[in-house]
Each structure stands twice: as structure tokens, then as C-alpha cells.
Amino acid sequence: MRAFSIGTVAIVSALLLAGCGKEEKQESSQAEQSSTAAPATTNEAATTPAPAATQEAAATPAASDSGGGKVNVYNWSDYIGEHTNENFTKATGIAVTYDVFDSNETLEAKLLAGNTGYDVVVPSGAFLGRQIAAGVFQKLDKSKLPNIANIDPNIMKATEAFDPGHDYSVPYFWGTVGIGYNVDKIKAAMPEGAPTDSWDLVLKPEVVSKFKDCGVTMLDAPSDVLQSVLIYLGKDPHSEKAEDYAEVQKVLTAVRPNIKYFHSSSYINDIANGEICLAIGWNGDFGIAQTRADEAKNGVKIQYVIPKEGALLWVDNLAMPKDAANVDAALKYINNMLDPQVAADNANFVHYASPNKAALDKNLIAEEDKNNPAIYPPADVMAKLAGDKVASPELDQLRTRTWTTIKTGQ
Secondary structure, eight states, X not given: OOSOOHHHHHHHHHHOOOBOOSOOOOOOOOTTEETXXXXXOGGGTTTSOOOOSOOSSOOOOSOOOOXXXXXXXXXXXXXXXXXXXXXXXXXXXXXXXXXEESOHHHHHHHHHHSOOOOSEEOOBHHHHHHHHXXXXXXXXXXXXXXXXXXXXXXXXXXXGGTSGXXXXXXXXXXXXXXXXXXXXXXXXXXXXOOOXXXXXXXXXXXXXXXXXXXOEEEOSOXXXXXXXXXXXXXXXXXXXXXXXXXXXXXXXXXXXXXXXXXOSSHHHHHHHTTSOSEEEEEHHHHHHHHHHHHHHTOOOOEEEEOOTTOEEEEEEEEEOBTTXXXXXXXXXXXXXXXXXXXXXXXXXXXXXXXXXXXXXXXXXXXXXXXXXXXXXXXXXXXXXXXXXXXXXXXXXXXXXXXXXXXXXOO
16 A cells, blocks of 8 residues: 555544544653654664664654744653654754653553643543643644644544544544564464464464463553454454453453553563563564664564554544643644654654655655555455444443453453
């Protein structure tokens, strides 16, 4: 697939409710990383959550004034271009304090407590929806966001399920929840042929047990994992039925002895280093892992697949907390992120799908990513993807109870 076509996005808008992908990671703080901090060197890549590769082109922020000021940003780890912040500061004079989180719950706790200290944050779809309802964001002045026109209108329409009219947010990245594996180790452990196109690879006890010794992990993300298993079972991923979650629990409990750990960021470096061979994770993370493996020249080959049974699709978004102290700087920062070249530099660095249609139309996205079905799935795969929905309090409790039981066995 050469580009993110109108037709494919139309499928998204018809089928999806802009899901929450990165849902529950454990905190991995990168406290007050300045926009001028030096990028990590290549030899650090295999041991630290540092940027994965050098950008092909420097970002060109739309803003060109040098008015100074500052903006405080709270984003997911490994989720921005290597030079995006420093280039923004050079172009605008606005200093960026950049912190990272690994959990929507961590972000939500800060937002609900108030006095966040942040001007721009990146919540996922379902979380965004309930946070808007809780009144933790302020409306965006769209007159100061001319680059919003670069976002594909179909993606904008799809995410209206969480933010009607996009009064409070704009899309940042989108992707899927699936399976990543070490090609050589999976083949060695199951030479007769592993079902690498199916959730059976990690959810069927007699299959996943073959990979226990080389390391199997899962996201510590209840919504993502539980809904993925519902899809595997042929059930509604948005089910609120206790009996459906009892079946999910049965499946996950059966494979639990083979799971090395539940974590939502450690698997990136671990699969890159060959310390694990199989993981349920977010598609772009495996792209980052492959880049780190290549930089380390360790021979690790990683493959990401969207299982044939279907998978979850999610969308992450840029938003401004109600207590943001640097509103004008935050709007300039958000508008900069919507610039086609900046969006492309971000996407080419983290290997997630960009909703920036202008970046795709101008061929700014790396060909290897545009043509990668794991990043921009073809229409037949898109048809099997399901978005998340805002969960009721009762469903949240059911998911939490089920997940706790699976992880602890109690």
C-alpha cells in the first residue's frame, strides 16, 4: 500500500470509534527532558528507552516567530521525533519541558487531581472521552491551529465519537494491538510451523508453551488485552457480559504460566535484545525494537502481525489541560505537530501511522512505512479492526477484577 488512502480511512470512520490503544503502562518517567537535550547515542539504543534512529529530515515548524516562553508537554515514552522539540524551540524561541508516561491511568490521575503543570498531553480515545466529560480539558482555539486542515477528515470524523466537533483534541497517531515475535527463535522453538498469523500463537496453551523458554510477555493493559481475547473468541470486544469475561479469564489463566511478565514498555528493548521472543503489544513499538536491533547489529529479526481473527485499533490525541498555564505556547506546539513535515518526521521516527493526510499526500512518510501493512493495513485487514468505546463504570470494574485475577491468580 503506497499511502493512507481516502478509501482506507473511510473504512476507519465507518467501523471504528477511535480506540484507546496505549491504555495501561507502568510509569517510566523521563523527568523534565529539555528540548535541547542531546539525543541518545547508538550504543545506548539497546539498553535504554532512547530514540530509535536518526530522522531523515529536520522538522520545519509552521511557526517562525521567536517570541520566547515555554511549554510543558506530557507524552507517551518513545513517541516523538528525535529533533522535534529542539527544532520547535529554534524556530519559536519557546522552551519545551518534555516528560513521559507509560499509562493512561497515570495521565488520568494527574488530570483529575488538577494542577498538572502541563500544557499539552496525549490521551487515548476512550480515556479522552471520559476526561472531556469530567471537564479536565479546555477548548482549543482553532483559529490558532491552521494546520488542523492537514488531518484526514475521515479520521477526524471517526474520533468524534470521543470529542464531537474536536473542541478539545486533535489526532496524533493511530495504530493496532497485535503480536510481535522473534522470527528465528519462534521457528527454532516450533520448526513444524507456528501459527504466526493467529492469536493462537499466544493464546493457545499447547502453542505458547513452546515459547516459554525464550520469553513471552503481554501488555499490562486490561482493556487492550481483554478486548483482544474477546475478538479471538469471536465475541463483541465491547461486551459488558460477565459470562464473556469469564471465558476470557479462562483463556488467559490457561496461558498464564507461560507469561514471563506483564509490562507495557519493557518488551521493546527486550525483544530487540533477544531477551524475549514473543509479545502482545502495539505495532509501532515493534518497529522501534527492530530499529534498535539493527543499530545493535545483533541479528534479531522481528515481525509484527495483525492476527487473522481481528484486532483493536486505537487513536491517541493532543489535548490541553484546563489548568494549562502557557496557552498560546501550547497552541503553537500543537499546530507545529500538525505540520506535514513535523508529522512525517515524528512518524518516520516512531513507526506509527500518522493521521496527517498532507504528510502522506506529499510523500513525506518513509516508503518502507507507507508500504508496510503492519503500519498502514490494507482494506481487507482494516475491515477486521475494532475501535474502543468509553466504558461504563461497571465495565471498568469488571475488567479490573478480571485482570487482577489473571495476573495474581487470586
